[in-house]
Amino acid sequence: MTDDTPEEPHVFPVGRKPGEMLFCTMMLILGGLLIAAIGWQTTWLDGKRLAAQPRFWPTLSLCGVVLFAGLNWLSRRKVERTPGRWREAGIWLRSLEFVGWYLLYVWAIPVIGYLPATVTFCAGLTLRLGYRGKPIWAAIGFALFVVLFFKSAMNVKMPGGAIYQLAPEGLRYILLRYF
Template sequence: MSQQADDHPHVFPEGRKPGEILFVTITMTIALILLAAVPWQTTWLPGKGLAAQPRFWPTLSLVGVVLFGLMNALSRVRVARTPGRWQEAALWLRSLEFIGWYMLYVMAIPVIGYLAATLSFCAGLALRAGYRGRTLWIAAGFGLFVVLFFKTGMNVKIPSGSVYEIAPEPFRYILMRYF
């Protein structure tokens, strides 16, 4: 065992990470807005215990987010800032692209069906991530596994694709039911 040269353990960094205060500010702002909306979004049930109230656990969770965010901000605000806050925020915004991919996937399911949408989604994300060759086939195989597991194996009710309507009559039911 070697002794560390300074008194601070390695888990407490000396400088702030880029975007740390920005992230805490955004998180606490959203939590405060949600906390303010709790009385209008939930009810108080007479005769129920505190833990059984619909607003208790969401309120407790949001108070925890605000409290721990505030503690983090107060402990980190005096620490020297590492440059790169807005580059970090730009990285966060770029990651919203994948929400768009998912929304496209969800909108494609009722049109082209769960099988085609899932295979396209998995292969498309693999291509977007830069994978080629064998890995692309693995992504497509994973998509097929997901379809067979959820729709065929677990009988999850997912809307059929409108493209299945043009399938020949003997195959239409099989496509709608299992794929």
């Protein structure tokens, strides 16, 4: 009996993955636009060496994005396409929901304060991901740890919530300082 399965793993896939060319094209366009904008987003300092220039490292990394996206695009363009490009793009777009969650969190901090916003954010994301029961309490515990660690232990300055102004004078100081 002969076994037709190869001994070595197949390193280079035979077909293109869904969305691979779309991703390469998007990276080429985005990288090219960012390189084009680098002139008015950064500066060139006279008398500084090349590696010390504020525009050098961002430009180098963006050139790497464009180069490797272009090489990937060129190496994969003649390979047989796997269907599902737009379904894959839909998955990418659905992940932007979590960017919205984060923006809502950042907006809520100056309004309701760092502690309530962080607890609500962690518990809300835990619920959104489908967890119930003990994981909710773990998320709340994590949020309390984060707030106490950053505000108390590391003394990170966060904006006080507008709602803290409604608290009595002594409690207001504690809320602004530690929570």
